[in-house]
Every structure is written in C-alpha cells, then in structure tokens.
Amino acid sequence: MGKVVEYMPSCHSTNDTAREMLVSTDIKEGTFVITDHQTAGKGQRGNSWFSAEGKNLTFSIILKPGFLSVDKQFYLNMIGSLAVKAMLNELVNDGHVEVKWPNDIILNGRKACGILIENSVRKSNIEYSIVGIGLNVNQKSIGLERATSLVNEANREYPLQQVLDSLLGHLESLYLKLKSGKEQEIKERYLESLLGYKRLRKYRAEYIFDGEIIDVRDSGHLEIRTPGGSELFDFKEVEFIWN
Numbered sequence: 001m002g003k004v005v006e007y008m009p010s011c012h013s014t015n016d017t018a019r020e021m022l023v024s025t026d027i028k029e030g031t032f033v034i035t036d037h038q039t040a041g042k043g044q045r046g047n048s049w050f051s052a053e054g055k056n057l058t059f060s061i062i063l064k065p066g067f068l069s070v071d072k073q074f075y076l077n078m079i080g081s082l083a084v085k086a087m088l089n090e091l092v093n094d095g096h097v098e099v100k101w102p103n104d105i106i107l108n109g110r111k112a113c114g115i116l117i118e119n120s121v122r123k124s125n126i127e128y129s130i131v132g133i134g135l136n137v138n139q140k141s142i143g144l145e146r147a148t149s150l151v152n153e154a155n156r157e158y159p160l161q162q163v164l165d166s167l168l169g170h171l172e173s174l175y176l177k178l179k180s181g182k183e184q185e186i187k188e189r190y191l192e193s194l195l196g197y198k199r200l201r202k203y204r205a206e207y208i209f210d211g212e213i214i215d216v217r218d219s220g221h222l223e224i225r226t227p228g229g230s231e232l233f234d235f236k237e238v239e240f241i242w243n
C-alpha cells in the first residue's frame with residue numbers, strides 16, 4: 001500500500017479525488033491520495049471533516065477487494081479501525097484506544113481519527129473501496145469538546161511520515177489477513193476494541209435507552225441487548241450518548 005502516491009498540496013476531499021481517478025484511469029490497488037490541506041473534507045452521516053493545514057493526516061487509499069461480498073463489506077471498516085488502533089498502540093505510550101461503532105477511533109476518551117469508507121459494487125462483490133482516513137496528529141487546538149490529537153495526548157509532536165508508515169503497514173497486514181479468510185479473528189479483535197461491548201451504556205435511537213452491545217453483523221448492523229430484548233440498528237439509526 002502506498003507504492004503509488006498522488007500528492008496534492010490542496011484538494012477538496014481526497015475521497016472525491018480518489019473516485020475521480022478511478023473513473024479516468026486503470027488504478028493500481030493500494031494507490032494512495034494525500035493532501036496537506038483538505039478544503040471540503042467529508043465525514044460520516046453527511047458531516048464535514050475539518051483539519052488544520054499541514055498538521056494532520058488526511059488521505060485515502062484505493063482497494064480492490066473483489067473477493068469480498070457486499071454483505072461482508074463492514075470488514076473493511078473493521079480493518080481500518082484496527083489498523084489505526086494498532087498504530088496508536090505502537091506510537092502513543094500509555095494511550096487507551098477504543099473504537100466507537102462504526103469506525104471512530106477514541107484515544108483517552110476523545111476522538112482522534114475518523115474513517116469514511118465509500119464502496120462501489122459490481123455484481124454482488126465490492127469492486128472498489130475508497131478508505132478515507134482523517135487523523136489528528138499535531139493539531140493542538142481542535143475546538144471540539146470530544147476531539148483530541150496525538151500531540152495533545154502524548155505531549156510531543158510526531159513526524160507525519162512516521163505515523164503514516166506505521167498506519168499503512170498495519171492496514172496492509174490486516175487487509176492481507178482479510179484476503180486470506182481470517183474473518184473470525186478480525187471480528188473478535190474489533191469487538192474486543194469496541195466501546196460499550198458487553199457493557200451497559202446509554203444510546204439514543206427514537207428514544208433513549210440503556211443497552212449492551214452484543215454483536216456487530218458482517219453487514220455492519222449493531223446488535224444491542226436492551227431490557228426489552230435485543231435490537232439491530234443500521235448506521236444513522238442509533239447514537240452513542242457520552243455521559
């Protein structure tokens with residue numbers, strides 16, 4: 001991963017640039033699009049992603065997971081989250097890393113990284129996947145109560161290249177694991193990392209309720225055990241309440 005690199009000093013969204021590249025050329029798997037300054041970064045649920053110029057990592061990787069059926073697409077979210085977690089465990093001493101479903105990476109109780117995955121489907125498999133990662137590295141003032149960065153948690157700045165190399169290394173090895181069929185191991189590691197897994201927490205759907213995450217389906221649906229029985233939620237249908 002990252003052997004073919006498309007670097008832009010500035011762009012709207014690396015996910016959008018990656019998609020444009022897919023239309024126009026025959027792209028090699030692992031091609032990597034990175035910018036210092038994203039002017040219209042996209043987040044999950046139609047949100048925006050803001051990142052200070054030159055301080056953080058904003059990039060997208062193009063995968064061609066033709067081996068993966070659509071109903072297992074959430075494995076791409078799992079390996080993305082686990083790769084960021086592994087990198088943080090390697091680089092941030094005493095950092096406590098958790099994953100907030102579907103794929104927010106929480107460092108010492110605050111979000112340090114967001115992942116936006118956009119898939120295109122051919123027949124019933126994933127033809128292309130654009131894995132967009134926004135990681136707060138050296139930005140001190142973020143202005144969001146529940147957000148943080150590596151510099152804020154480790155009290156030192158990081159060379160962006162070091163962080164990137166570690167992250168891409170972990171992502172590549174997890175992707176190869178997925179390709180070789182080690183789905184169960186990936187799922188177990190993801191569930192163990194998940195905030196609220198087998199723990200009672202508050203959630204908001206159409207109402208507020210207490211529940212315990214008991215599973216995440218291959219499709220990404222979240223299964224929560226509530227006092228009234230277990231319920232399945234799709235993205236956007238349920239939200240974690242922090243306090």
Ligand code: BTN
Binds near residue numbers: 014115133
């Ligand atoms: C989220 O947590 O809401 C997901 C944020 C994803 C941000 C990254 S930055 C690189 C890539 N390009 C985008 O426009 N978004 C993703």
